[in-house]
Amino acid sequence: MVGSCRKTSLTTRLAGFLLLLSCPLMALAVANDAAVNNEIRTRVETLRSGSDLIIEGATVASTTVLPALYQRRNFAPAWTNPRSVTQLFDALRRIDGDGLDPRDYHLVTLERLQANLGSGASADPPRTADFDMLLTDSLIRLGFHLLIGKVDPVKVDGNWNMDRTINGRDAVLAVSSAIAEGSVDNLLAALRPQHIYYRRLQDALADHRSIAAAGGWPSVPPGPTLKPGMTDERVIALRQRLAVTQHRPDADAQSPLFDAELEDAVKLFQHQHGLAADGVVGKATLAALNVPVEGRIDQIRVNLERARWVLHDMPDEFVLVDIAGFNVRYIRDGQTLWQARAQVGKPYRRTPVFRSRITYLEMNPTWTVPPTILRKDVLPAIKRDTGYLQAKNMKVIDYNHNVIDPASIDWSRYSGPDFPYLIRQDPGPSNALGRIKFMFPNEHLVYLHDTPSKSLFERTERAFSSGCIRVENPYQFAELLLDDPHTWNRQAIMQAIDSERTRKVTLPRPVTVLLLYWTVAPDENGDVIFKQDIYGRDASILTGLNSELSFNQQVFSWADSARPD
Secondary structure: OOOOOOOOOHHHHHHHHHHHHHHHHHOOOOOOOHHHHHHHHHHHHHHHOOOOOEEOOEEOOOOOHHHHHHHHOOOOOOOOOHHHHHHHHHHHHHHHHHOOOHHHHOHHHHHHHHHHHOOOHHHOHHHHHHHHHHHHHHHHHHHHHHHHOOOOHHHHOOOOOOOOOOOHHHHHHHHHHHHHOOOHHHHHHHHOOOOHHHHHHHHHHHHHHHHHHOOOOOOOOOOOOEOOOOEOOHHHHHHHHHHHOOOOOOOOOOOOEOOHHHHHHHHHHHHOOOOOOOOOEOHHHHHHHOOOHHHHHHHHHHHHHHHHHHOOOOOOEEEEEEOOOOEEEEEEOOEEEEEEEEEEEOOOOOOOOEEEEEEEEEEOOOEEOOHHHHHHHHHHHHHHOOOHHHHOOEEEEOOOOOEEOHHHOOHHHOOOOOOOOEEEEOOOOOOOOOOEEEEOOOOOOOOEEOOOOHHHHHOOOOEEEOOOEEEOOHHHHHHHHHOOOOOOOHHHHHHHHHOOOOEEEEEEEEEEEEEEOOOEEEOOOOOEEEOOOOOOOHHHHHHHHHOOOOOOHHHHHHHHHOOOO
């Protein structure tokens, strides 16, 4: 994984980007053309007044950064190095490889202006000013979108708390050398996520666009479940569908027999689409097979955007909760030390996306029922069955931790928020948190923990919890987090668990935990896995990507909108 060095706030980072963008360009030779300078000044004053600046039908979005840049240059043109202009055009023509749209960066308008100007740019000051300023707005837009994404994640998910930061010193060196040498391509490459996940998603996007250009893939007609050993005309369509995505060669494309080789191909497809790899083409597998290639392209684009949100400042050590993938990984220095299947929140009790740090773990935890679960689940259960508390090993306690006799409570009076007590489940094998939990501060009361419902890990889709993350093999995870083989080896951990005494153990160092939501991501083998959008979160991101203007236009006015660390 890519490590992070010194982190800067979003405000500092965007301000630095402005200065670095403007200063090297100022060192270039500029045309001494007062008429062009006056045209640029007039356009900057339009932006400063709060009015829209529209050039050849294209709106200039940068209302703070761009005016400040030209003011520092005394309104002289910035783009006097032809190599820089050429490299920006090349970058814009290739930006769809990042899942972004060249039209967002004025490509068509810039091409038209460039053609109209020809070699006599200085002879037409208004168009020269227009061309120069649109080039600048294009680079600012593109740089920011590669750096922090086009769609504002806060608009998509109000729980978002991850500041998008990069190594400021490396950015200084990259921008200075790129602009001074006329290498805008290197500048943009430095702003693009360098993580292997991002490159693999780009490769997957290119592959699927090639398939789309060749006509896509055929659908498999509806019908009964297709199983190994069957002979069915629909098997021919299945073979042809899998051949397009190279899950199997098409040498037997006309055979209606569902043979062992085809079964293996179906299993591979199922693995790569987050399905139970049983080799049987049932309802879920058929639906995945028949998603059109354009749908998969959109899905990849959405996850490239998610990658731009988070992959610039990955720490050297972190725990990654892949919500849509139902798994958790503990990664240190690019190596996966531990991974396990996970159970996450039900669609109506979604596990939130956020970042925190695991600071301690608790063995043999008690469980105090959270307000939502108390209102929706526990109180109704008690009203239906007065033996519920005893069966679940629960006690009623007041806020001074005194135990209250349940028989003394008129349960019919309370619906949830008005309940004057707490309900706590004692430690034990049936405790909802299992025998160990991993704690990190957050307002959602969400954490990682063991579970007595271990059979549910065998399910392919594991959205069963009320928001917390239930993990397999938690004792191995605890041993790695504590990182103290002398005091906290596996035997010592199990002895503490077997004592049934609640015990808090502080980690020797806090470990970052990232709760993220990926519906496309590479697995440990490098295969790109398509997952179910269990919480329906992709659509709003795709809408933002396809919108004419970005959701996060406020980044162009960084002084007013940046969030602190």
